Amino acid sequence: MTIDSVVAGTPDETETTIALPSTAPRQQSGWRSFLKALRKNVVAQIALGILVLVVLVGIFAPLISPFDPAAQDLIHRLKPPIWVPGALPGHILGTDDLGRDVLSRIIYGTRVSLLVGVAATVLSGVIGTVIGVVCGFYRGKIDALFMRLADIQLAFPTILLALVVVVVLAPSLWVVIVVLGLNGWMSYARVIRSEVLSLRSRDFVTAARAIGDNDVQIMFRHIRPNILAPLATIGTLQVAAMIVAEASLSYLGLGVPPTIPTWGGMLAEGQLYIATAWWIAVFSGLAIVLTTLSINVTGDMLRDFADPKAYR
Amino acid sequence: MATTVTTQAPAAGVRRRLGARLAGGELQQFILRRIGQTILVLFCVATITFFLVRLTGDPVQAMLPPTATLDQENALRAQLGLNQPLIIQYLSYLGGILHGDFGQSLFFHQPAFDLILDRLPATIELASGAMVFALIVAIPAGIIAAVKRGSAADSSVVATVLVGQSTPAFFVGIILILVFAVNLHWLPAGGMGGFNHLILPAITLGLYSMAMIARLLRSSLIDQLGEDYIRTARSKGLSRWQVIRDHGLQNAALPVITIIGLEIGSLLGGAILTEQVFSWPGVGRLTVEAITNRDFPLMQAIVLFLSVIFVVANLVVDIAYAFLDPRVRLS
Numbered sequence: 001m002t003i004d005s006v007v008a009g010t011p012d013e014t015e016t017t018i019a020l021p022s023t024a025p026r027q028q029s030g031w032r033s034f035l036k037a038l039r040k041n042v043v044a045q046i047a048l049g050i051l052v053l054v055v056l057v058g059i060f061a062p063l064i065s066p067f068d069p070a071a072q073d074l075i076h077r078l079k080p081p082i083w084v085p086g087a088l089p090g091h092i093l094g095t096d097d098l099g100r101d102v103l104s105r106i107i108y109g110t111r112v113s114l115l116v117g118v119a120a121t122v123l124s125g126v127i128g129t130v131i132g133v134v135c136g137f138y139r140g141k142i143d144a145l146f147m148r149l150a151d152i153q154l155a156f157p158t159i160l161l162a163l164v165v166v167v168v169l170a171p172s173l174w175v176v177i178v179v180l181g182l183n184g185w186m187s188y189a190r191v192i193r194s195e196v197l198s199l200r201s202r203d204f205v206t207a208a209r210a211i212g213d214n215d216v217q218i219m220f221r222h223i224r225p226n227i228l229a230p231l232a233t234i235g236t237l238q239v240a241a242m243i244v245a246e247a248s249l250s251y252l253g254l255g256v257p258p259t260i261p262t263w264g265g266m267l268a269e270g271q272l273y274i275a276t277a278w279w280i281a282v283f284s285g286l287a288i289v290l291t292t293l294s295i296n297v298t299g300d301m302l303r304d305f306a307d308p309k310a311y312r
Numbered sequence: 313m314a315t316t317v318t319t320q321a322p323a324a325g326v327r328r329r330l331g332a333r334l335a336g337g338e339l340q341q342f343i344l345r346r347i348g349q350t351i352l353v354l355f356c357v358a359t360i361t362f363f364l365v366r367l368t369g370d371p372v373q374a375m376l377p378p379t380a381t382l383d384q385e386n387a388l389r390a391q392l393g394l395n396q397p398l399i400i401q402y403l404s405y406l407g408g409i410l411h412g413d414f415g416q417s418l419f420f421h422q423p424a425f426d427l428i429l430d431r432l433p434a435t436i437e438l439a440s441g442a443m444v445f446a447l448i449v450a451i452p453a454g455i456i457a458a459v460k461r462g463s464a465a466d467s468s469v470v471a472t473v474l475v476g477q478s479t480p481a482f483f484v485g486i487i488l489i490l491v492f493a494v495n496l497h498w499l500p501a502g503g504m505g506g507f508n509h510l511i512l513p514a515i516t517l518g519l520y521s522m523a524m525i526a527r528l529l530r531s532s533l534i535d536q537l538g539e540d541y542i543r544t545a546r547s548k549g550l551s552r553w554q555v556i557r558d559h560g561l562q563n564a565a566l567p568v569i570t571i572i573g574l575e576i577g578s579l580l581g582g583a584i585l586t587e588q589v590f591s592w593p594g595v596g597r598l599t600v601e602a603i604t605n606r607d608f609p610l611m612q613a614i615v616l617f618l619s620v621i622f623v624v625a626n627l628v629v630d631i632a633y634a635f636l637d638p639r640v641r642l643s
Contacts, residue, residue: 152353160584160599160615167603167611168364244480248585251482252600264480271486271589275494282490285483293478300474 047297058110065104073099078277094279105261117243123181128188136196150186229306236299240292365608415609424613435594441514446522454529476523485516485589502591517586521575532564573629
């Protein structure tokens with residue numbers, strides 16, 4: 001987000017449209033050239049593989065989870081992972097302070113992270129795209145209003161606002177999603193707006209207007225396909241940011257209710273036992289890092305692919 | 313980056329002249345407009361937090377024991393001014409802010425502003441430590457990666473940056489505690505004290521900024537090194553290092569300065585988590601205490617206070633940017 005805000009935030013923003021070198025030929029074979037780029041990028045392949053795995057784990061959590069993530073076993077508290085002496089058979093990553101299976105809790109935690117990450121990203125993406133398209137297309141007062149609003153929101157430490165709102169409204173999964181979603185629209189709005197600003201003066205838009213297309217038709221038929229690439233890039237990177245944000249809230253005990261296993265919540269519990277039972281914090285933290293890292297690698301690859309010139 | 317204008321690096325004289333011209337009218341206007349915007353932002357923040365906090369209902373219920381009588385409740389309500397219409401409360405709240413009165417903490421029974429000022433030095437120490445760490449690592453790393461682009465050094469910088477950006481601060485902190493405090497016993501696991509206590513929290517908090525700055529410096533320097541004026545400087549006989557130092561870095565520094573300013577905000581936000589991990593007695597921990605105690609006046613004051621710091625940092629960055637880069641269109 002910060003990078004986006006720097007790029008899009010330079011005062012000569014109206015002129016900053018990243019020059020899309022004639023998009024037409026690329027679009028025809030977009031999918032195929034994407035696969036071709038992917039084949040050359042081993043790191044991105046691994047990242048994508050991990051990502052697919054994480055998503056599958058989240059979807060099939062009840063099937064693959066070896067134990068009930070909430071089942072307590074106070075006799076077998078704080079048992080180490082299976083390869084450490086003193087381990088309890090079956091509990092591959094050990095047990096936590098209430099004797100719950102760490103692996104099962106991580107598996108179930110995947111669901112919250114992915115749900116919040118994707119849902120908050122979609123929400124902010126929809127809001128940001130609509131605002132960005134409208135602002136870029138119509139300009140004028142509405143544009144000035146929303147861009148000022150974006151400035152204000154970007155100028156504000158959002159985690160603080162999220163904390164206050166979550167506490168005020170009482171923590172729940174949906175409150176977390178909505179709060180994070182409402183905090184993330186700005187980077188979409190800015191990038192999409194500048195894309196649309198350049199698109200609206202392109203020949204194919206003029207041509208569409210000449211044959212009688214109205215604004216809505218132009219937006220959907222001619223603008224939409226051309227903003228999908230930047231949208232996919234920001235969206236991917238933002239899922240990672242949202243997952244970290246959710247984990248941060250849960251770590252502080254202010255995210256989803258503590259009865260639901262989350263990676264951030266496990267980290268907070270694990271920190272209390274870090275001297276004796278390192279596995280609780282380490283494995284839940286690794287789950288976060290592995291997921292966000294593979295999302296970021298994939299996002300970087302998408303960005304390089306969509307616009308090789310923009311970043312290096 | 314955004315400005316693809318390929319100008320020669322303006323000589324010092326030209327730059328000074330441009331600066332002087334801008335300082336005359338345009339720059340002044342720009343600064344005034346930005347200050348106006350800043351005040352507007354702070355007003356919005358104050359208003360939003362006020363009404364947000366009021367949404368939670370009656371703090372009096374939370375403050376008194378359940379056995380309190382209705383009379384006692386009303387007395388306290390009157391004492392806190394909560395029996396007045398909302399609009400009057402709002403105006404007196406705004407009036408108080410203008411007089412430096414940010415309300416009274418319900419939990420600590422002290423003026424909220426004093427509490428924040430008490431905790432501020434700790435946070436400033438932590439944030440400065442983090443920024444120093446970030447710069448010490450990021451600047452050489454960014455330069456090496458850009459100059460030796462494609463080398464093993466570059467790849468490892470890029471990989472470190474990616475990991476740094478993907479790892480939440482609190483996990484970094486916990487791992488550092490596990491390695492350096494629990495296992496090696498080299499450094500304390502938390503609390504505030506001498507320099508020893510600062511090392512782990514500063515690294516934890518600075519890691520993300522480090523990654524951002526290194527990444528941006530690298531890409532910005534790569535951009536600059538491809539420019540014509542670099543070739544000119546080389547062909548006039550300057551050494552590779554001289555060119556990088558006197559020409560490349562000078563121009564590559566602009567976006568980096570912007571991000572350093574913006575990172576001040578993320579350091580403050582991140583301080584909430586880092587201070588929590590290391591039991592660092594700063595504003596971040598005060599924030600968490602205020603939130604868990606439902607101490608709404610204190611929350612309100614902290615939000616406003618941090619916004620002021622953050623927004624003013626942004627303002628300073630913008631103005632510095634306009635001074636440093638005459639190409640920035642001031643409209």
